[in-house]
Amino acid sequence: MTVGLRLDEAVWGLLHRALELYRDDPRATGHLRHQLARLEQPLRVAVAGPWRAGKSTLLNALLGEEVAPVAGADGSGVFTWYEDGPQPRATAYSAGHPPQELAMAKSATGLRVDLVGWRTGELRDIVVRWPTRALRQVTLVDTPAVAGPGEQGRSPVMERVFRDADAVLYLTRDGRGSDLRALESGRESLVGQAAPVNAIMVLSRTDETGGGKIDALLTARQLARRQSRDPRVTATCVTAVACSGLIGLAGRVLSEADHAALARLAAVPRPELEVHLLSADRFLRGELPVDTQVRAGLLDRLGLFGVRLATTLVRTGCDTRAALSAELIRRSGLTELRESVNRFFVDRRETLKSRSALAAVEALLRADPSPGAAELLGAVERILAGAHEFRELRLLAALRDTRLGFDADVAAEARRLVGGDGVGLAARLGVEHDASAQRLWEVAADAQWRWRDRAEDPLLRLAQRRGAQVVVRSCEGMLAELAEGGR
Numbered sequence: 001m002t003v004g005l006r007l008d009e010a011v012w013g014l015l016h017r018a019l020e021l022y023r024d025d026p027r028a029t030g031h032l033r034h035q036l037a038r039l040e041q042p043l044r045v046a047v048a049g050p051w052r053a054g055k056s057t058l059l060n061a062l063l064g065e066e067v068a069p070v071a072g073a074d075g076s077g078v079f080t081w082y083e084d085g086p087q088p089r090a091t092a093y094s095a096g097h098p099p100q101e102l103a104m105a106k107s108a109t110g111l112r113v114d115l116v117g118w119r120t121g122e123l124r125d126i127v128v129r130w131p132t133r134a135l136r137q138v139t140l141v142d143t144p145a146v147a148g149p150g151e152q153g154r155s156p157v158m159e160r161v162f163r164d165a166d167a168v169l170y171l172t173r174d175g176r177g178s179d180l181r182a183l184e185s186g187r188e189s190l191v192g193q194a195a196p197v198n199a200i201m202v203l204s205r206t207d208e209t210g211g212g213k214i215d216a217l218l219t220a221r222q223l224a225r226r227q228s229r230d231p232r233v234t235a236t237c238v239t240a241v242a243c244s245g246l247i248g249l250a251g252r253v254l255s256e257a258d259h260a261a262l263a264r265l266a267a268v269p270r271p272e273l274e275v276h277l278l279s280a281d282r283f284l285r286g287e288l289p290v291d292t293q294v295r296a297g298l299l300d301r302l303g304l305f306g307v308r309l310a311t312t313l314v315r316t317g318c319d320t321r322a323a324l325s326a327e328l329i330r331r332s333g334l335t336e337l338r339e340s341v342n343r344f345f346v347d348r349r350e351t352l353k354s355r356s357a358l359a360a361v362e363a364l365l366r367a368d369p370s371p372g373a374a375e376l377l378g379a380v381e382r383i384l385a386g387a388h389e390f391r392e393l394r395l396l397a398a399l400r401d402t403r404l405g406f407d408a409d410v411a412a413e414a415r416r417l418v419g420g421d422g423v424g425l426a427a428r429l430g431v432e433h434d435a436s437a438q439r440l441w442e443v444a445a446d447a448q449w450r451w452r453d454r455a456e457d458p459l460l461r462l463a464q465r466r467g468a469q470v471v472v473r474s475c476e477g478m479l480a481e482l483a484e485g486g487r
C-alpha cells in the first residue's frame with residue numbers, strides 16, 4: 001500500500017493512471033492535465049462565507065493593503081483571484097468572450113477595476129496580479145456571498161470553492177446552522193469524508209460582538225475557542241479563529257497622521273471622550289481637537305469600536321505608530337489567523353494540493369460507471385486511508401475533543417508530535433529552534449520508544465492504540481529525515 005510511497009508520488013501516479021483511462025476523452029484529459037499543473041502552483045486559499053461577512057475586508061487585511069473592492073463593488077458571482085505578479089494587472093475571463101485586460105487604478109480606498117460594458121452574469125473570473133510577498137506561496141480568492149440572507153441548502157458558490165480552491169477560510173458572524181451546512185457540503189465525497197482538513201472557520205467582524213463593548217474581541221475569541229471543540233465544527237474545520245478584518249486592516253495600514261490624530265483624541269479627558277464615542281453621529285459632530293474630515297477617515301477605517309479601542313491603547317502606552325499598529329493587529333485576531341493559515345494550510349500545502357487532485361479524480365470517476373473507473377476509485381480510497389499525512393490530520397481532529405480519552409498531557413504530546421503545533425522537526429519535538437541534530441535524534445527516539453509502548457499496550461482502547469501507532473509512524477518519519485540529513 002502507500003506505506004513507503006510518498007503521498008505526492010501516489011497522487012502523481014493516480015493522475016497518470018486516470019490520464020491513461022481517459023486517453024480518448026479530450027475533456028477529461030484536459031481536466032486531468034490542469035490538475036497536474038495545479039500541483040506545481042501556489043496553494044489556492046478561498047475566502048468564502050455569507051453576504052457581507054467581511055470577506056473582502058479580511059482578504060485586504062491578509063494582503064496588508066486595500067486591494068479588494070469592499071461591499072460588493074464588483075459584479076455578483078465573480079471569483080477574484082489575487083496572484084503574485086511583477087506589476088498590478090487585472091484580466092477578466094467570461095464564458096462568451098476572450099480574456100480581456102481591465103483598466104485598473106489603485107486609489108486611497110482600494111483597487112478600482114473598470115467593469116464598464118460587462119453585464120453581471122457574463123463575468124466568471126477576474127485575475128489580479130499584485131506584487132506582494134504575501135502572495136508568493138498562496139493565491140487568495142475572493143468569492144461572492146454563499147447565499148443571500150435566509151436562503152438555505154446547497155450552494156453553487158461552495159461547490160465551486162471546494163472544486164477550484166485547495167483550502168477555505170469560511171467567514172461567519174455567528175457559526176449558524178446554514179454556515180455549518182455550507183461547510184458540511186464539502187464532506188459529500190470520499191475525499192471530503194476522509195480528509196476534512198481544508199477549512200478554517202473564521203468568526204468575523206468580531207469588533208461588533210455583543211454590541212461592540214470594549215471586551216468584544218476577547219469575548220469573540222472565547223466563542224471561537226468553544227466553537228473549535230464543537231463536534232460539528234471539528235468534523236469540517238481544522239480550527240476556529242476570531243478575527244476583525246476591519247481592525248486588522250486598519251492596524252496594517254495605520255499612518256503616522258492616524259496615530260497623531262488618535263493621540264490628540266486620547267488626550268481628551270476620558271469621560272468626555274466616551275460621550276463623543278457613543279455614536280458615529282456624536283463623534284463626527286462633537287467638539288473635538290481633530291478635524292471632522294480626519295475623524296470621518298478614522299471612523300471609516302476603524303469603526304466606532306476601533307476608535308474607542310485605539311484611543312484606549314494610546315492612553316495605556318502605545319505611544320508610537322508602530323506600537324499601536326502591532327497591538328491593533330494582535331488584538332484583531334489577524335496575527336492568530338495568519339499563524340493558523342501558515343500552520344494548517346501553507347506548511348501543509350503539498351498535502352492539500354494532493355488532496356485537491358484526489359478530489360478532482362474522484363469527481364471524474366464518479367460520473368463514469370465503467371469497470372476501469374471503479375478500480376481507480378478503489379485506488380483513491382486506498383491513498384486516503386493509507387497516506388500518513390491524512391492519518392496525522394485525522395488524529396489531530398480526533399485529539400481536539402475528548403473522544404480519544406487520552407489524558408490531557410498525553411494528548412498534548414501526541415498533538416505536537418503529529419504536527420499540531422507546526423510541522424518542522426523542532427516544533428514537533430518541542431525543542432529549541434536551533435537544537436543540534438544529535439538532540440533532535442535523542443528526543444525523537446525517546447518519543448518513538450514511549451509511543452510504541454502505548455501502541456502495544458493491551459490496556460488501552462483500540463482507538464487509542466491506533467492513534468499511538470500514527471504517532472510512532474510520525475516519529476519514525478522524523479528519525480528517517482534526520483538520518484538522511486546526517487548522511
Ligand SMILES: Nc1nc2c(ncn2[C@@H]2O[C@H](COP(=O)(O)OP(=O)(O)OP(=O)(O)O)[C@@H](O)[C@H]2O)c(=O)[nH]1
Pocket residue numbers: 050051052053054055056057058069070071072143144145204205206207208243244245246247303
Ligand atoms: N465593524 C466591522 N465591519 C466590517 C468588518 N469587515 C467588514 N466590515 C464592513 O462590512 C461591510 C461589508 O464588508 P465586505 O468586506 O465587503 O464584506 P463581504 O463579505 O466581502 O461582502 P459581499 O462580498 O458583498 O458579500 C463593509 O461596510 C465593511 O466595512 C469588520 O471586521 N468589522
Ligand SMILES: [Mg+2]
Pocket residue numbers: 055056057069070071072142143
Ligand atoms: Mg466581497
